[in-house]
Amino acid sequence: MNSRLDTHPMATRSKTPRDSAPPPDGPIPGDSYVQSFARGLQVIRSFSAQAPKQTLSDVAAATGLTRAGARRILLTLQTLGYVESDGKLFALTPRILDLGFAYLSSMPIWNLAEPELEALARQVQESCSIAVLDGTDVVYVMRVPVQKIMRVTLGVGSRLPAWCTSMGRLLLGGLPPQEVRERIAASQIQAFTRHTLTDPAAIEARIAQARRQGWTLTNQELEEGMISIAAPVVDRAGRVVAALNISGQANRTSAKVMQETMLPPLQAAAQRISAML
16 A cells, blocks of 8 residues: 655645644634644745745744744654754654554454455456545545556545545535535636636536445546546445545546446445444
């Protein structure tokens, strides 16, 4: 299972405030809100593939904190082993992965699902993934790559926009219609390829279709040549908690062939994983 974070230019990161105030729709500071902790998370999230190393001034500018405030947080993170510095530039250390692993390890389902995902990938000879919904993005929690189909390898922790991906549309389909509209409105919709749907009403219609039929397919909407089909992972109450997909190359596997030959084993694998819940 590949664990490298995605740096694909189309990939999105969840939106975070660029100042020290909480997001408009987030928690309002009060007795239950620890502002210093929130600021610490802001500092951690200011590091990215585009900014893997930053000066104190860079971090302060990216988070809206004062230099003194950013310095205190960086030195605290350095003391705890989550940040390292050469005296000028700061960078995250591998220990930061512990924070993401805490989520994966707290959800035993992903460990149980891994053999199912690997078996599916062997059966269809295509890359298979599991993702969950986070805001307007899908976040990969497990992936078995068979061959490279995108310009950059996807891995655990990678994010892609939900509105134009098969897993994303399926996960959005598990939400009430009004919430779907709100998340589409909050998304940065753009034409990644000549096949990308950019009309919000058309996107919402595809999401509704995915909800009705229990699966969905996207054909070269995120990247030319990439085709993907997804099925839901549901909990005991029937709620969609994750999505399982198969991705392939459109010049080798048409939408019709993918639906006819790969959808049945995909749905069977998704049902077995759902049963583990």
